[in-house]
Amino acid sequence: MADVAQAAGVSSQTVSRVSNGDPAVIDSTRQKVLDAMKELGYRPNSAARALKRGDFRTIGVITMSLSSTGSVRTLEAIANCASRAGYAVTLIPLDAPTQDNVRGAFTRLGELAVDAVVLIMEVHLVDTTSLTLPPHVKVVVVDSDAGDRFQVVDTDQHQGARLAVRHLLELGHRTVWHLAGPEESFAAGRREAAWAAALREEGCEVPPPLRGDWTPESGYEAGLRLADEADCTAVFVANDQMALGVLRALHERGRRVPEEISVVGFDDIADAASYIPPLTTVHQDFARVGELCVDAVLRELRGGSPGGGTTLVPTRLVVRGSTASCPAGAVGEE
Template identity: 65%
Template sequence: MTSGKAPREGRKRHVSMGDVARRAGVSAQTVSRVSNGYQGVIPQTRELVLKAMDELGYRPNSAARALKLGSFHTIGVITFSLEAVGNHRTIQAISVAAAKAGYAVTLIPVDLPTQSGVEHAFGRLEELAVDAVAVIVEVHLLDRAKVVLPPGVPTVVVDSDAGDAYTVVDTDQADGARQATRHLLELGHTTIRHLAGPESSYAAQRRVDGWRETLIEAGLEVKDIVRGDWSAASGYEAGRTLVADTQCTAVFCANDQMALGLYRAAAEAGRRIPEDLSVVGFDDSADTPAYSPPLTTIHQDFAEVGRRSVAAILEQLRTGEQKPGTSIVPTRFIHRASTAPVRVSS
């Protein structure tokens, strides 16, 4: 009875331009023109098409569009965790900057921070619909021999040491550490210890370097570092060692969360901050102004890192060529209330 080509009842079929075109009595190409906002369509025709689109519930098929145009307008972000303080701030900035440029952001989680985990994530990359990649993992986790970024895919490596092969956007970790240490020196401290991040972290290593260099320049003793894993809990554990060192009057912490742990260790040991112990953090995370006392720290401009990363990617996408080199985002010293001049002891 009915037409041989009755609309199937089953799984909702995609409404295509052809369907809209038929309904509107125009060609598919005209539908395409309306869909893409091309100007050379007279209002009357446009109305017709829009009406048909609306009635049929037309939505452009991005797969087809991507196939035709050769671009997804999507940037992949390879990352281990969103939990580390910096990561989600960087990713937030990346996704906002990307959106502003009309790009979406796809997360590619690395399930384990191991060689194989990273390899797996890079493997998935092959099958993912991205035009470019931002890598936010500790790149030294990558065995260069095994993990190769797909050639021809514009890539930016964030906050890590990627050698000369890639475009890198990095925060000036070492300088931040130097600023922090210098500040403590200026306050007259002579025993300035460091609560470091994990050995596996490149950023942690650079912060250790900056601290150490500054002390050596000043001709001061470089005491052993104590390591945490970035967590506040580890900062507390490490902090117990530090507060037990009565010579030590100042601690530079590799991040704010560990500084928070140190606060607790100091409180338990009866050492007041900043009167008995000066503390400088790193990151300038959102909570620090409300620490008790508010934490003197080093501000990291994650937003700028995100912006530059996207800018670098867009540049590569535009010119079509990798441009190895490192873009350094400066850090800024933020003075709050957790540091004070050393008290003349004895």
């Protein structure tokens, strides 16, 4: 900095102000300093400046999984929104959803000097019923039931499941079967609960739910069972990948979609419109989830009160070719 100051004919303090983007430096002086920096090959040490300010321009993200559609697309959205705000993202995936692993991830992020943390929960911790986080950490949680203690951002899972069930009932189906996600998943639990509640509210029978693990393979196995249910004319599947497996199984068993059985998925992944038939599904706005997470983090960094509470991002139903009116003469039809 002393060399730059001497070359530009200014004080070291002025060089420091230019390095930190101080708007009080007049343009002509700023340009002289920048020219001197370029000539001397000087680059400010951003790490040292961050330590001095206590502002690292980095958001830590802890995620329980990098295999599910929800986690990957949420992470992508957070990274994009953080980048637009001038922040980098440091990612720590956990190999198991335990309280010890969460605690260790926060310790590691503290060593890496991040300003705040977004925790993508997705599943229940296996070793405790209540999430405990280090005190005085600025944190936003995604996809959890911890809204009474932390800021939580989530898709409105209940609304999405109700949209799917209502759509199928309005097409004249007497009831709707359900292929649920894994029991440890927050999202799967909410979708299953909303599906059952929507059927009960309409006075419909609630069939026993089937359960998968989010993969097409588990959807295929469940689809083979559904194909053998003579009174099954409509299925709500908890994600699009399992719905793909269901479509394959129904096709192999000669059950036509949507002429005999209607199928609705959840997520609206990029490939859903290319399924055969194109999949009717519930769209999740992952970009908005990421935006709200970063907005909440930035509010905390600017001194806002974190508090608790859950912010829900609305869903919408995307109707394609996998749903149709209940077939005439279906079992149970009046």
